[in-house]
Amino acid sequence: MRVDQLDLLGLGHRMGDVAGDVEQDVIGRERARSFESIEESRCALEEPLEGRAVDHQPPASRTIRCSTRAATSRRYSAVERTSSIGASSPASVVDLWAIEALRGIAIDGDALTLGALTTYTDVRRSALCREHVPALVEAAATIGAAQIQNRGTLGGNIANASPAGDTLPVLLAADAVIVVGSERGERDVPAAEFWTGYRQTALAHDELIVRIRLPLAAEREMRFRKVGTRRAQAISKVVIAVAWQGDGSWRDVRVALGSVAATPVRAAATEAALEDRRPTPETADAAAETLAGELAPIDDVRSTAEYRRLVAARVLHRIVRDAGGW
Numbered sequence: 001m002r003v004d005q006l007d008l009l010g011l012g013h014r015m016g017d018v019a020g021d022v023e024q025d026v027i028g029r030e031r032a033r034s035f036e037s038i039e040e041s042r043c044a045l046e047e048p049l050e051g052r053a054v055d056h057q058p059p060a061s062r063t064i065r066c067s068t069r070a071a072t073s074r075r076y077s078a079v080e081r082t083s084s085i086g087a088s089s090p091a092s093v094v095d096l097w098a099i100e101a102l103r104g105i106a107i108d109g110d111a112l113t114l115g116a117l118t119t120y121t122d123v124r125r126s127a128l129c130r131e132h133v134p135a136l137v138e139a140a141a142t143i144g145a146a147q148i149q150n151r152g153t154l155g156g157n158i159a160n161a162s163p164a165g166d167t168l169p170v171l172l173a174a175d176a177v178i179v180v181g182s183e184r185g186e187r188d189v190p191a192a193e194f195w196t197g198y199r200q201t202a203l204a205h206d207e208l209i210v211r212i213r214l215p216l217a218a219e220r221e222m223r224f225r226k227v228g229t230r231r232a233q234a235i236s237k238v239v240i241a242v243a244w245q246g247d248g249s250w251r252d253v254r255v256a257l258g259s260v261a262a263t264p265v266r267a268a269a270t271e272a273a274l275e276d277r278r279p280t281p282e283t284a285d286a287a288a289e290t291l292a293g294e295l296a297p298i299d300d301v302r303s304t305a306e307y308r309r310l311v312a313a314r315v316l317h318r319i320v321r322d323a324g325g326w
C-alpha cells in the first residue's frame with residue numbers, strides 16, 4: 001500500500017513532542033516518560049511522515065524509535081551521541097510501533113514485501129518467509145533472544161545501519177529494495193545503495209523506511225551463516241549470505257557479508273569467481289582465496305581482522321562444499 005492510499009479512519013493520534021513530558025531517573029536526570037500503550041496510540045503513517053517533514057528538525061533533535069534501542073537507551077547512549085542517526089536525549093520521539101501500515105508480510109506481484117515493523121518473531125513465524133526466504137528466517141533466529149526478536153524490527157535493523165546487523169547480508173544477497181517514504185511520496189532504494197558509510201544510510205532526515213521488497217526468484221538458493229562468540233546472544237564477528245540460481249553452474253551469484261567492513265558489503269570479485277561455475281572443490285578453493293584477498297576487515301574488541309578474513313573464507317568454502325555435496 002502506498003503512503004497516499006492509507007486509510008485514516010478510526011486511527012487516533014500518536015506522535016508527540018515529549019520535551020515537556022519528562023520524569024527523573026534514579027540519579028535525578030530528566031528523561032522522556034515511557035511511551036503510552038499501543039491501544040492508546042494507533043496512528044496513521046501520514047502523521048510521522050508529515051511531522052518529520054514539517055518540523056524540518058535535524059536528525060540529532062528528532063529520533064525514531066520502535067523498541068530495542070529505546071529499551072536499552074542507557075546502554076546505547078554513548079553510541080547514539082556520537083552517531084549520525086540519533087541523539088540519546090532527543091527533543092522529540094516518533095514511536096512507530098502502532099502504525100499498522102508498516103506491518104504485514106505479503107506477496108505483491110513478483111516480490112515478497114515485509115512492512116518495516118516486521119519483527120524477527122514475525123519473520124520466524126511467517127509461512128511466506130519460510131517458503132521464499134528461509135535464509136532470512138535463519139538470520140532472524142540468530143538475533144538476540146526472544147525479547148529482542150519480539151520487539152526488534154527489520155526496519156530498525158536496516159536503519160540502525162550497524163555493519164553487524166544480521167539481516168543485512170541476506171537483504172543484499174536477495175537484491176532487496178528498501179522502500180522509503182516521506183511527505184513527498186515513496187522511493188525505492190536498492191539495498192546495495194542503502195548503507196552509505198559507517199552507520200550512515202541513504203535516508204533523508206524526513207524519510208522513514210516503509211517496507212522491504214524482496215524479488216521472488218523461484219530457483220534462487222541462499223545460505224546464511226553467522227559466526228559469533230556464542231551460538232546465541234552474540235554480536236557477529238562475521239555474517240555471510242550467499243545466493244545463486246541454478247542447480248548446475250551457478251548464475252547471479254551474490255556474496256554479502258557483515259561485520260567485515262564499515263557497512264554490510266558485497267564481495268564482487270568473489271561473486272565473479274563463482275559465476276558460471278559448478279560448486280566443485282576447485283571452485284571452492286578459488287572463491288575462498290579470492291574472498292580472503294578481497295576483504296579488508298578491521299581489528300576491534302570482538303575479533304581481529306585476520307580472524308575475520310580467515311573465517312569468512314572458510315565459511316564460504318564450506319557453503320560451496322555443502323552445495324556441491326562433496
Ligand SMILES: Cc1cc2nc3c(=O)[nH]c(=O)nc-3n(C[C@H](O)[C@H](O)[C@H](O)COP(=O)(O)OP(=O)(O)OC[C@H]3O[C@@H](n4cnc5c(N)ncnc54)[C@H](O)[C@@H]3O)c2cc1C
Binds near residue numbers: 064085142152236
Ligand atoms: C540485547 C540486544 C541484542 C541484540 N542482538 C542483535 C543481534 O544479534 N543481531 C542484530 O542484528 N541486532 C541485534 N540487536 C540490535 C537491534 O535489536 C536490532 O538492530 C533491531 O532490529 C532494531 O530494531 P528496532 O525496531 O528495535 O529499532 P530501534 O532500536 O528502535 O531503532 C534503531 C534505529 O533505527 C531507526 N529506525 C527504526 N525504525 C525505522 C524506520 N521504519 N524508518 C527509519 N528509521 C527507523 C531509529 O531511529 C534508530 O536510529 C540487539 C539489541 C539488543 C538490545
